Amino acid sequence: MSIDRFDQINPPARLLMGPGPINADPRVLRAMSAQLVGQYDPAMTGYMNETMALYREIFQTQNQWTLLIDGTSRAAIEACLVSALSPGDKVLVPVFGRFGHLLVEISQRCGAEVHTLEIPWGQVVTAKQLEDAIVKVKPKLVATVQGDTSTTVLQPLAELGEVCQKHGVLLYVDATASIVGNELLTDAWHLDAVSCGLQKCLGGPSGSGPITLSPAFVEHVRNRRHVEAGIKAEHHTDSQGAIIRSNYFDLPMILDYWGEERLNHHTEATTMLYGARECARIVLQEGLDKCIARHQLNGEALAAGLTGMGLELYGDQSNRMNNVVGVVIPAGVAGEAVRSSMLHDFCIEIGTSFGPLQGKIWRIGTMGYNARKDAVLTTLAALENVLRRAGFNTSPGRAVDAALTVYGA
Amino acid sequence: MSIDRFDQINPPARLLMGPGPINADPRVLRAMSAQLVGQYDPAMTGYMNETMALYREIFQTQNQWTLLIDGTSRAAIEACLVSALSPGDKVLVPVFGRFGHLLVEISQRCGAEVHTLEIPWGQVVTAKQLEDAIVKVKPKLVATVQGDTSTTVLQPLAELGEVCQKHGVLLYVDATASIVGNELLTDAWHLDAVSCGLQKCLGGPSGSGPITLSPAFVEHVRNRRHVEAGIKAEHHTDSQGAIIRSNYFDLPMILDYWGEERLNHHTEATTMLYGARECARIVLQEGLDKCIARHQLNGEALAAGLTGMGLELYGDQSNRMNNVVGVVIPAGVAGEAVRSSMLHDFCIEIGTSFGPLQGKIWRIGTMGYNARKDAVLTTLAALENVLRRAGFNTSPGRAVDAALTVYGA
Numbered sequence: 001m002s003i004d005r006f007d008q009i010n011p012p013a014r015l016l017m018g019p020g021p022i023n024a025d026p027r028v029l030r031a032m033s034a035q036l037v038g039q040y041d042p043a044m045t046g047y048m049n050e051t052m053a054l055y056r057e058i059f060q061t062q063n064q065w066t067l068l069i070d071g072t073s074r075a076a077i078e079a080c081l082v083s084a085l086s087p088g089d090k091v092l093v094p095v096f097g098r099f100g101h102l103l104v105e106i107s108q109r110c111g112a113e114v115h116t117l118e119i120p121w122g123q124v125v126t127a128k129q130l131e132d133a134i135v136k137v138k139p140k141l142v143a144t145v146q147g148d149t150s151t152t153v154l155q156p157l158a159e160l161g162e163v164c165q166k167h168g169v170l171l172y173v174d175a176t177a178s179i180v181g182n183e184l185l186t187d188a189w190h191l192d193a194v195s196c197g198l199q200k201c202l203g204g205p206s207g208s209g210p211i212t213l214s215p216a217f218v219e220h221v222r223n224r225r226h227v228e229a230g231i232k233a234e235h236h237t238d239s240q241g242a243i244i245r246s247n248y249f250d251l252p253m254i255l256d257y258w259g260e261e262r263l264n265h266h267t268e269a270t271t272m273l274y275g276a277r278e279c280a281r282i283v284l285q286e287g288l289d290k291c292i293a294r295h296q297l298n299g300e301a302l303a304a305g306l307t308g309m310g311l312e313l314y315g316d317q318s319n320r321m322n323n324v325v326g327v328v329i330p331a332g333v334a335g336e337a338v339r340s341s342m343l344h345d346f347c348i349e350i351g352t353s354f355g356p357l358q359g360k361i362w363r364i365g366t367m368g369y370n371a372r373k374d375a376v377l378t379t380l381a382a383l384e385n386v387l388r389r390a391g392f393n394t395s396p397g398r399a400v401d402a403a404l405t406v407y408g409a
Numbered sequence: 410m411s412i413d414r415f416d417q418i419n420p421p422a423r424l425l426m427g428p429g430p431i432n433a434d435p436r437v438l439r440a441m442s443a444q445l446v447g448q449y450d451p452a453m454t455g456y457m458n459e460t461m462a463l464y465r466e467i468f469q470t471q472n473q474w475t476l477l478i479d480g481t482s483r484a485a486i487e488a489c490l491v492s493a494l495s496p497g498d499k500v501l502v503p504v505f506g507r508f509g510h511l512l513v514e515i516s517q518r519c520g521a522e523v524h525t526l527e528i529p530w531g532q533v534v535t536a537k538q539l540e541d542a543i544v545k546v547k548p549k550l551v552a553t554v555q556g557d558t559s560t561t562v563l564q565p566l567a568e569l570g571e572v573c574q575k576h577g578v579l580l581y582v583d584a585t586a587s588i589v590g591n592e593l594l595t596d597a598w599h600l601d602a603v604s605c606g607l608q609k610c611l612g613g614p615s616g617s618g619p620i621t622l623s624p625a626f627v628e629h630v631r632n633r634r635h636v637e638a639g640i641k642a643e644h645h646t647d648s649q650g651a652i653i654r655s656n657y658f659d660l661p662m663i664l665d666y667w668g669e670e671r672l673n674h675h676t677e678a679t680t681m682l683y684g685a686r687e688c689a690r691i692v693l694q695e696g697l698d699k700c701i702a703r704h705q706l707n708g709e710a711l712a713a714g715l716t717g718m719g720l721e722l723y724g725d726q727s728n729r730m731n732n733v734v735g736v737v738i739p740a741g742v743a744g745e746a747v748r749s750s751m752l753h754d755f756c757i758e759i760g761t762s763f764g765p766l767q768g769k770i771w772r773i774g775t776m777g778y779n780a781r782k783d784a785v786l787t788t789l790a791a792l793e794n795v796l797r798r799a800g801f802n803t804s805p806g807r808a809v810d811a812a813l814t815v816y817g818a
Contacts, residue, residue, distance in 0.1 A: 006459045006690060010451050010681045016445065022444050023674055031418045032680065033442045036433050036614055038758045043420050050415045051719065054470065071480040071657065074675035078657045106656045126651065128717045183520045199676055205445055207479060207616060207678030245654045247515045264763070266483035267430055267608055269616030272681070274418045281415060295627060349447045354673070 006100075014343075016380045017364055018351030019149035019324050020177060021206050022200035024275075028062030028204045029311070030197040031278035036270050040262060044270065048258060051273060054280035057288065058179065058202075059194055059212040061186035067211035068276055069260045070269040073176040075249070077207025078106050080172050080193045083221045083251035084141055086242040087111030092139040094125040096155070097148030099174060107143065110245060115139065120355055122151045122315035127159035134167050143168045148177030148352055148364060149200075152315050152326040154182055159332055161190035168215055176200060180283050181295035181323035181367050188269050193216040201295060204279040207273040230265025268376050295322040298366040298376050299405040305380040306364070308402025309387070310394045314361045323367040326353075328360065333390050335359055342387070346382040373407055423752075426773055426788045427760030427780035428558035428733050429586060430608035430615050433684075436521045437613045440687035445679050449671060453679065460682060463689035464497040466594070467588065467611075467696065468603055468621040469593035476667045478684055479678040480586040480619035482606025482797030484658070485618025487515050489581050492660035493550055494629045495651040496520030501548040501578075503534040503814060505564070505630055506557030507763050510582060516552060521652060524548065524585040528713050530765055531560045531724035536568035543576050550579045551674060558609075558772060559763055561724050562733040565758025579626055589692050590704035590732035601626040610704060610732055612777030613688040617681040617694070622660070630660050648794040705760040707785050708775045710815040714789040723770045731778040734763075736767065742799050744768055750798070782816055 016022045037043045044285040046137045048067075055066045069076040081103070085091060095098055096119035107114045115137045119125050130142065142164050157173060164171040172193040175184050179194075181201030186194050197203030213221075224244055244250045246286045248266065254265040283291045299322040303307030303313060305329055329335040335352070339362065342348045352361035364383075366376050380399040388394060427432045446452045457476075464475045478485040490512070496501060500516045502509055505528040516523045524546045526709040528534050529743060539551065551573050555566040556563045566582060581602040584593050588603075590610030595603050601623040607613030617769040622630075633653055653659045657675065665672040692700045708731040715736055723735030744761070748771065751757045760772035773792075775785050797803060 006463065006686075008455070008690075009458075011446045012450075014446050014450065016447055018447060021445055021679065022447065024680070029442045029680075033438045034418045034420055034428055034437070035435075037420045037423050038425055038427060039430065041423065041758065042422075042753070043423075047418070047420075054415065057614075072675045072678055075480060075657050078655065082655075102656070109652055109654055111654075150486070160660035171615075197676070199445075205559065205678065205680035206676040207681050231761070243518055245518055246491075247511070247518055248484050248804075249657075264781065266481045267606070267615040269481055269614065269681075270430065271433070271438075271684070272616050272678075275680070277415075278418065281417075308689045310741075331418070341437060350451065397702055399431050401680070 002186055002301050012365050013347055015348045015370065015375060015378065017370060017375065018349050019363045019365045020367065022203070022365060022368050024076060024193070024205050025203040025279070025282055026281055028275050032271050032275040034274055037336060038207050039267055047263065047273060047277060048268070051277045053259065054277060054284060054384055055210045055212065056282050058210070058280050059186045059296070060184060060188070061212050061292045063186065063214055065211045065218050065255055066212040067254070068273060069211055069249070070266065071209055072077040072206045073195065073199070073209050075209050076195035076197065077103070077174055079249035079251055080107050080145065081212060082110050082246045083244055084170065084172070084217065085110040085112040086192070088113055089141070090115065090137055090139040092117060092133055092137050092142045094130065094144050095121060096123055096125065096151065096153060097145065098150035099120055099145045099148045103143045103145065103174065106409045122153055123320050124153055124155045124316070127163050129165045130160055134163065134169055139169055141172060143172045146173050146175045146184065149177040149319040149324050150357065152319045152321050152324045153319050155179060156319070157191065158189045163220070164408040177324070179323055180288065180291050181371070182321055184332065186212055190199065198279050199210065201367040201371070203281040203282060204275045208269065208276040212339060218255065224252065241369065279361045292322070295367060297406070298373065299323055299325065301373070301403040302364060302376050302380070303402035304365050305376065305399040305405045309380070309384055309399040323371065324363055324365040326361045326363055327361060332391055333387065335362060338386050341386045342382060343388070348379055348382050350379070376403055413646065414684070422756055423783060424757045424779065424787065426775065426784065428772045428774045428778060429776065431612070431777050431779045433692055434612040434616050434691055436691055437684050441680050441684040442684055442765045443794045448536070448676050453670065453677070456682060456686060460686045460689070463686060463693060464619045464621065466693050467619065467689050468595045470598070471662055471788050472595065472619050472621045474627050474664055475621040476663070478774035479675065479681065479683060480618055480620050481615045482495055482604065482608070485597035485620050486512070486583055488571045488660055489604050489660035490515050490552065490622060491519050491655045491658050492616060492653055493581070493602070494519040494521040494624065496800055498548055498550065499524065499548040500535065501526060501542055502547050503539065503553050504529060505555065505560065505562060506530055507531055507559035508554045512552045512554065512583065512724045526677055528775060530569050531562055533562055533564045533725070535729050536572050539569055541574045542621070543572065543578055548578055550581060552581045553583070555584045555593065556591060556730040557602045558586045558733050559766065561730050561733045561772065562728050563587060563730045565728070567663065574599045579629065586733070587707045589697065589700050590780070591730055592701060607685055607688050610776040611688040611782070614692060617678065617685040619685060627664070633661065639802065699731065701731070704776060704780045706815070707732065707780040707782065709771060710782070710812040711785050711789070714769050714808040718789070718793055718808040732780065733770055733772055733774040735770045738771060739801050742796065742801055744771060747795050747799055750790060750795045750815055754795070757788055759788070771803050781803065785812055
């Protein structure tokens with residue numbers, strides 16, 4: 001092999017307007033270029049503590065245990081579920097899109113007894129539906145997605161949290177695609193564990209998974225005893241002797257590293273921590289409410305532009321995520337050819353879709369650094385151009401005009 | 410909370426001369442500051458393929474399945490073990506340091522029946538010892554560490570590989586701390602799975618775990634069937650119906666993402682991939698043999714300087730890793746006070762130690778970007794100064810003189 005073939009990293013200048021990942025905020029990339037410090041350096045533990053404080057604001061919580069999992073958003077999901085679920089534990093999962101299926105599948109890997117509450121894709125679950133299922137199943141944990149990018153639908157959570165609290169059931173929420181682009185109130189809504197990632201509205205690269213854990217959730221996972229690499233004598237088991245099925249994702253051990261004990265676990269992914277910290281700083285400097293409002297404005301402008309072009313939106317628009325819009329691929333238009341022209345002619349990425357929606361909708365996102373007027377207008381103008389060349393009948397300029405109306409220009 | 414308290418990332422200018430993490434090569438940090446592209450962008454899949462080719466050189470293998478796990482080196486260990494081991498499978502682990510204990514503990518989490526071959530810390534296992542244990546235990550897999558930084562000892566692997574091949578046992582090796590600082594020949598030594606991380610001799614930040622898998626290892630893990638998030642109908646189970654206990658670390662699914670099928674798994678940690686790719690480029694541009702020789706030279710100079718200062722080295726020096734030296738803390742010297750003075754007066758980090766060696770040795774590393782003459786001499790001069798002020802009797806300048814002799818100056 002000639003390694004000379006492989007030049008330095010020099011990616012094309014994409015505008016990433018799919019369901020994520022999106023372009024990272026340049027400030028995040030600059031923060032990630034800072035040099036490393038040691039795992040227990042006072043500077044490092046200081047940055048860890050600051051990151052915990054910043055993400056308490058992001059998650060809108062007083063939870064002490066608010067920290068990062070060293071992996072992508074999926075790693076953060078798995079850390080929450082594998083630490084909470086013992087074999088045979090009952091889990092209830094509302095499934096209304098692809099990422100509900102993922103929660104089912106991960107729970108099954110944990111050996112849990114998984115019950116699903118199947119909702120048609122594009123709809124949400126009601127508190128009544130959830131309560132009926134809880135009464136029937138009597139689960140230890142309910143696991144749900146907040147914003148499922150596969151359908152663009154945002155699950156309302158306030159009432160679900162109340163129902164879970166009333167029945168003494170722990171509630172886990174995957175907020176990867178929704179956080180800081182949509183309202184999320186961990187404490188007010190009684191959410192026991194919430195996880196996310198950086199690569200959506202937080203404006204960073206994939207590879208770090210912020211989580212927050214309620215005192216009740218932490219007490220539950222800590223009832224399993226603790227082991228560190230044979231150095232301690234005991235294993236981390238629950239009262240039935242069931243060990244947590246992962247060392248890397250063993251939350252009690254990870255908490256002992258992030259907490260004052262500073263017990264050694266894996267070497268923290270320092271550069272990703274620098275990035276996660278900067279993502280939160282950017283959002284909080286703008287103001288969390290303003291950040292969410294910005295996502296709402298740009299999402300509405302995008303939706304208005306798409307309908308103005310004569311396209312049909314997918315799913316229940318009254319429960320649509322602010323930051324991603326599903327667009328029905330018009331009859332007679334080759335969906336993948338349009339995406340390819342957007343990418344190769346305009347360097348703009350829009351999203352395909354999965355499962356039952358494959359080939360039926362595109363998903364267009366406006367999130368994080370790319371929740372900007374220029375990004376939305378550029379995408380609309382390019383898409384209109386590509387669609388007209390693909391034979392779709394639309395009047396030039398109508399998409400951008402409709403979006404500009406939303407922006408108030 | 411006032412977020413204004415938290416300024417931009419601006420870490421102190423440490424010289425990291427512990428057992429890792431070490432300072433990242435500035436080239437790696439620059440590569441990681443490149444903007445993102447989409448998960449299936451031709452540029453992204455191109456970079457993934459190039460990364461696979463680069464790490465085949467690093468691992469000295471023809472293995473097709475040579476790729477990155479999105480997490481730290483510990484994540485890469487767990488991905489190999491959890492994908493290979495079904496509940497009840499017999500594993501044999503030689504334990505001669507902290508990281509052997511970690512392999513035991515992770516294997517137990519997988520539900521395996523774990524047998525250990527206990528070797529006194531600071532020594533290595535012989536092929537005869539391993540073969541006797543294999544004959545007795547009849548394991549499916551042997552899991553061992555190559556370079557255990559807890560003891561600074563390098564386990565010779567060529568004969569172990571032969572023994573495992575002879576008995577039809579799979580051999581997994583954790584090469585996190587040793588790779589590119591010490592010889593590692595995956596194919597020539599018949600290693601079936603090898604994992605590592607970036608934060609040691611590869612000169613990058615923690616957070617990406619390169620692995621390579623032999624065809625036999627891949628065939629073994631693929632004998633478990635496959636599921637993706639409920640989209641596919643089947644679960645990933647072996648002939649006994651035992652499911653792989655992790656979705657995130659399910660190697661057959663990850664291979665289908667890195668392979669030509671490009672099936673969706675988690676969103677690749679793009680920035681970490683940029684970093685991992687640059688780490689490998691730097692090593693291969695220097696030349697792998699030259700890189701290992703540079704670690705050997707600097708490790709010898711460091712060891713000579715330390716003994717020249719009148720310090721005693723720890724462990725079997727005939728099997729010492731090139732890139733880390735254990736130093737016995739002299740009687741009457743407060744080990745942690747010395748480390749603290751090194752950090753706060755000189756901004757140099759040297760390592761403490763764990764378990765039975767806690768408080769008994771320091772560990773000083775010279776690896777990756779920090780396997781340099783100036784870094785070694787600076788560390789020796791500073792340590793000599795700190796030790797003299799701590800009451801240790803040594804002649805000024807002898808440490809650096811002894812190191813310079815090794816450098817041939």
